[in-house]
Amino acid sequence: MVEILEMIAAGQTDFRTTPMPRHKLTKAQWEQAADDAARGHVSLLGLWATRGAVHMALMDPNSHAVGVFSLENRRKGFPSVARLHPPAQRLERSITDLFGMRAEGAEDSRPWLDHGAWKITTPLAKAAPREGDAPDYDFLPVIGDGLHQVPVGPVHAGIIEPGHFRFTAQGETVVRLEERLGYTHKGIDHLMRGASIARGAELAQRTSGDSTVAYGWAYAQAVEAALGVTPPPRAVWLRAIMAELERLANHLNDIGAICNDAAFALMLAQCGTLREQVMRAAHAVFGHRFMRDVIVPGGVARDIDSAGRGMLEGLVHDIARDFEPLVELYDNTPSLLARTVGAGILPVDLAAQFGAGGYIGRASGRDFDTRRDLPYAPYDKLVFKVPLRSDGDVNARIWIRIEETRQSLNLLGELLRSLPEGDVLVPVSPMKEQREGLGIVEGFRGDVLVWVALDARGRISRCHMRDPSWFQWPLLEAVIEDNIIADFPLCNKSFNCSYSGVDL
Amino acid sequence: MKNLLLKALIRKPLTEAAPAGGDLAELGRTLEQETRRRLGRSLAIRQVDAGSCNACELEIQATSNPYYDLDRFGLHFVASPRHADILLVTGPVTRNMEVALRRTYDAMPNPKWVVAAGDCAIDGGCFAGSYAVLDGCNAVIPVDLTIPGCPPEPAAIMKGLVALMRGAGETALRGKSAGFRPRSGK
Numbered sequence A: 001m002v003e004i005l006e007m008i009a010a011g012q013t014d015f016r017t018t019p020m021p022r023h024k025l026t027k028a029q030w031e032q033a034a035d036d037a038a039r040g041h042v043s044l045l046g047l048w049a050t051r052g053a054v055h056m057a058l059m060d061p062n063s064h065a066v067g068v069f070s071l072e073n074r075r076k077g078f079p080s081v082a083r084l085h086p087p088a089q090r091l092e093r094s095i096t097d098l099f100g101m102r103a104e105g106a107e108d109s110r111p112w113l114d115h116g117a118w119k120i121t122t123p124l125a126k127a128a129p130r131e132g133d134a135p136d137y138d139f140l141p142v143i144g145d146g147l148h149q150v151p152v153g154p155v156h157a158g159i160i161e162p163g164h165f166r167f168t169a170q171g172e173t174v175v176r177l178e179e180r181l182g183y184t185h186k187g188i189d190h191l192m193r194g195a196s197i198a199r200g201a202e203l204a205q206r207t208s209g210d211s212t213v214a215y216g217w218a219y220a221q222a223v224e225a226a227l228g229v230t231p232p233p234r235a236v237w238l239r240a241i242m243a244e245l246e247r248l249a250n251h252l253n254d255i256g257a258i259c260n261d262a263a264f265a266l267m268l269a270q271c272g273t274l275r276e277q278v279m280r281a282a283h284a285v286f287g288h289r290f291m292r293d294v295i296v297p298g299g300v301a302r303d304i305d306s307a308g309r310g311m312l313e314g315l316v317h318d319i320a321r322d323f324e325p326l327v328e329l330y331d332n333t334p335s336l337l338a339r340t341v342g343a344g345i346l347p348v349d350l351a352a353q354f355g356a357g358g359y360i361g362r363a364s365g366r367d368f369d370t371r372r373d374l375p376y377a378p379y380d381k382l383v384f385k386v387p388l389r390s391d392g393d394v395n396a397r398i399w400i401r402i403e404e405t406r407q408s409l410n411l412l413g414e415l416l417r418s419l420p421e422g423d424v425l426v427p428v429s430p431m432k433e434q435r436e437g438l439g440i441v442e443g444f445r446g447d448v449l450v451w452v453a454l455d456a457r458g459r460i461s462r463c464h465m466r467d468p469s470w471f472q473w474p475l476l477e478a479v480i481e482d483n484i485i486a487d488f489p490l491c492n493k494s495f496n497c498s499y500s501g502v503d504l
Numbered sequence B: 001m002k003n004l005l006l007k008a009l010i011r012k013p014l015t016e017a018a019p020a021g022g023d024l025a026e027l028g029r030t031l032e033q034e035t036r037r038r039l040g041r042s043l044a045i046r047q048v049d050a051g052s053c054n055a056c057e058l059e060i061q062a063t064s065n066p067y068y069d070l071d072r073f074g075l076h077f078v079a080s081p082r083h084a085d086i087l088l089v090t091g092p093v094t095r096n097m098e099v100a101l102r103r104t105y106d107a108m109p110n111p112k113w114v115v116a117a118g119d120c121a122i123d124g125g126c127f128a129g130s131y132a133v134l135d136g137c138n139a140v141i142p143v144d145l146t147i148p149g150c151p152p153e154p155a156a157i158m159k160g161l162v163a164l165m166r167g168a169g170e171t172a173l174r175g176k177s178a179g180f181r182p183r184s185g186k
């Protein structure tokens, strides 16, 4: 245990401003690291492969120091991390599908992203043409009296992303839920390979559309760190303004949508109205409702003027005024609370084990927010409180969002007041050598991690993006147990995990 | 709640009457006329995400918020393809979604129309050329109308539906294909 922690401490640099070093591990050390993660001595932030190697990003949960660890010269396989630390499971299954490297000793070796529909196999290694038809997917067996199965998806009833849910129920009560995702797999990792830095930014911002800004920023951080570029202060402030607008829009949308799934449509209409106001302001000030392609490595692609600033100040004022009555409405509607309180409880220990980020973790006692704990400019200069609860039910996840909505409004006010003058973009050029960088940004859903390797010409040789949902989706399976099927939409909405972000 | 409802009664509706030169209201009227002419009462839309980044979905959802209120024109989203007239597709059509998309389309009764919303659904957008996608909806089912954008804004989605209804109406009146092909039989 000491070994890995010491390595993290020894290698500690500010990973957001300098290239990220990698610690090369022996097989035994790799297994030790997995064991440390399982025991909670270190937190697993990410697990990915490059050709012939696997890598882990680990964090010391006390000092919040971060390190990247590699096991190299592995063509065929690597010792499974999930064998000891289950949160790594889907990441490993994806590595096997994309790189053909097996996770040795893993309990579950079923394919994950590869549904048998691609014309090739192992697209990121030496891709081979596929032979034969797509095999059936073996859902885990469930044995017991009076059980029946309800398959749902990939096409759902609402306007949401596709995924398959296999419920096993006894009467109305869910005994087990098994998720099957991968339907939106677009091959983003493959498209990233060999891409220019600008093309990479385009793809990053289209990985999970609701988190356009968070991805754009995390990607920019990784590239800037790799190349030793520091974006100008004004650009950094503008990024934070966009990030808080994005958080605001999504939290408002979620609060309305969760209540709507508890059959309280009034809240959806009201919150939807506020969210639309945010989107329109984003469009007016940054030229795009999702603020797409505004963040570029080196800074931001467009500045705002005093009119834009005034408009955002007006928005913050209006939303702050109109949001509070909605909070009151939520708090004073017993029929609504009857649905949300006590539904879909995520136990504190599971949230900790999986390192669940965002409102999911913070509603279940995981006191972690990248903005505070792995601080980056401008949040290192701002004062804010990270809301925390431990009841872990749908209600708790709503309240965390409510608190964060208020906080985003405060932060926006502060950011607009303190917006520095100056340039918003500096040039970014390749370094004539291989460089690697790490970026981590707090999106509305949790921490988005991006690791990028650039070649001497500044092309991307590998870019790995780890959505917060990797460590949240599996928890939904646990949360729904013993709830009735009819409460699934409610629980699911309160999680609001990204499909596209994990399917890649 | 009483206060909120009271306020809603007193204040002007948010739903936009005529922003930006009467665009939306005009749009709404045309849409309603076309819908009525074509189908008498209303038009049911089934949306399928065939691998989008989810921003296209968010904008489609937004067409139901009080500013746009798509429902008032008799256009509504339905849960089952068997109730749908229009299939609204987003995403580059991943190979992993190909079967589900085709099955959804096949489950819809005739006549039916397909709208590809967003650059991805049109030709794969920024994901075109990947081993995992089919570069747009047309590779799997015939598209009647495209709505470009990344993502298309809610107003553009509404405009697109008007265009579709116009085209469909004209086709029906002239009894020949005018670029919009109402599908009948297989």
Ligand code: SF4
Pocket (backbone or CB within 6 Å): A206, A209, B051, B052, B053, B054, B055, B056, B090, B091, B092, B117, B118, B119, B120, B121, B125, B126, B149, B150, B151, B152
């Ligand atoms: S068109 Fe743009 S917004 Fe729509 S799914 Fe594709 S990348 Fe996302």
